[in-house]
Amino acid sequence: MADLVVNDAIVIPDELITWTAVRSGGPGGQNVNKVASKIDLRFELTKCEQLTDAVKARLRANNASKLDAEGRVCVTSSATRDQLKNLEDARDKLAAIIRAALFEPKKRKATKPSYGSKLRRLDEKKRNSEKKRDRRGDG
Numbered sequence: 001m002a003d004l005v006v007n008d009a010i011v012i013p014d015e016l017i018t019w020t021a022v023r024s025g026g027p028g029g030q031n032v033n034k035v036a037s038k039i040d041l042r043f044e045l046t047k048c049e050q051l052t053d054a055v056k057a058r059l060r061a062n063n064a065s066k067l068d069a070e071g072r073v074c075v076t077s078s079a080t081r082d083q084l085k086n087l088e089d090a091r092d093k094l095a096a097i098i099r100a101a102l103f104e105p106k107k108r109k110a111t112k113p114s115y116g117s118k119l120r121r122l123d124e125k126k127r128n129s130e131k132k133r134d135r136r137g138d139g
Contacts, residue, residue, distance in 0.1 A: 038078035
């Protein structure tokens, strides 16, 4: 296979990506027990020099369920009954996962509630209090 192009600046070498074809689960007719069309693709995240440490950390945090014991990112595809199409789909999924980790989320700025929102909150609390007070049958 060729190198995986994530974007204009990042190209993942093919040596860091390994894949195996396995039998797909579920119903499939006559070929279900003969054809290995499901793709199990693994990406060596720790050996990748194209990604910064911050991107690797975001990748690990966002995709913890996709990591195996050795720290590789595991992607599977069994969308079609064609092995090569599933391989392309798995490579596209991996590129999308890496692209998502490239963007650093904005830091949240703490803000104070506005005067109007405070008044609306207190007014709502007062209305709820009156509603519940009216429901009580003191006596």
